[in-house]
Amino acid sequence: MRVGIVEDNRMIAQSLLSLVRAIDGECEGETWETAGEALAHAKERQVDLFLLDIGLPDYSGFALAEQLRAMENYVTTPIIFLTAMPGDALKAFRAYHCYDYVVKPFDTRELAELLRPLMRRSSKERVxxxxxxxxxxxxxxxxxxxxxxxxxxxxxxxxxxxxxxxxxxxxxxxxxxxxxxxxxxxxxxxxxxxxxxxxxxxxxxxxxxxxxxxxxxxxxxxxxxxxx
Known part of the structure; x- marks a missing residue:
């Protein structure tokens, strides 16, 4: 499967990349620091799961999620928001139908438990x-x-x-x-x-x-x- 990590903090991005690869050794993980870069890549190659930071340098993760949901092939793709603001959760669920959200600093074990079933399901959907x-x-x-x-x-x-x-x-x-x-x-x-x-x-x-x-x-x- 292919996981797209949109996070401008390189240390956090690499930590997330290591985590998804530990869950699935065949996973293709990619990291992008801006919403625009992520959107451009998502148009070129299908992404099975997004981890989106809400506070990005160019525009918000919410705006990126809105752009993704407007694309027919990403209407139901799981999105997990990464946020330092717990109050963002309700907006994430209501407006962008996100799968879940994670508050920073996140617990690696809890995040792994959240990701594991999602990654298994997406792998089964592949041809x-x-x-x-x-x-x-x-x-x-x-x-x-x-x-x-x-x-x-x-x-x-x-x-x-x-x-x-x-x-x-x-x-x-x-x-x-x-x-x-x-x-x-x-x-x-x-x-x-x-x-x-x-x-x-x-x-x-x-x-x-x-x-x-x-x-x-x-x-x-x-x-x-x-x-x-």
Whole structure:
């Protein structure tokens, strides 16, 4: 899983990073000192859990949480606020639907007990791709589209492609969330990644650096509402 730690105190940030890695040795933890930096990275790569300091140099953790909640792929992502002000708790729960809050200075053991079930749950939600000799784990939101090609599947993220030779497109689709749509006999697409439909030419645009992918005639009725 990927944990995003937004904390301008480097000593606290490193302490939190060490803690999440101790809980899950496979965890990808990243630290950012400003809200703007965290938001930019969160748009590029999916984050499974946020630890947000409320008092940040550029703007508040509350404002960052509001920006994250406005993004479809972060509506339900767990957020834990870090604060030196216990009075911030009610606002955190009501306005930003945070999972919990931690008052500084925090107790490491108590924080570990809070994080452990969250991190286990998020790890289970990942798509596990097992190939000969290695395993790749992807968060579903990282997957932009899946392409069937010469009896194999190519699973595309914005950073890489992963080859799957053990499942058909239909079988792989069954293991994905409902926001994945079959758009062509050989393609699945993450509806959250769609930026534009070209109905005239039968193309789906997904933004840089992805190429447009085809939309088959028999699948066009699946694209309604947002893209009309």
């Amino acid at each position: 596990c791709i097992r190939q000969r000799g290695f395993t790749v784990r992807l968060h579903p939101e990282e997957i932009i589209y899946v392409e069937a090609c010469q009896r194999k599947l190519l699973v595309w993220t914005r950073q890489e492609s992963v080859t799957v030779s053990t499942k058909t497109l239909k079988e792989f689709h069954q293991g994905l969330p409902s926001y994945f749509i079959q758009c062509h006999k050989g393609f699945l697409v993450n509806r959250h990644a769609i930026q534009r439909l070209d109905r005239k030419n039968g193309l789906i645009y997904l933004g840089d650096p992805m190429p447009p992918i085809p939309m088959g005639d028999r699948y066009r009725d699946r694209f309604q509402g947002d893209w009309l």
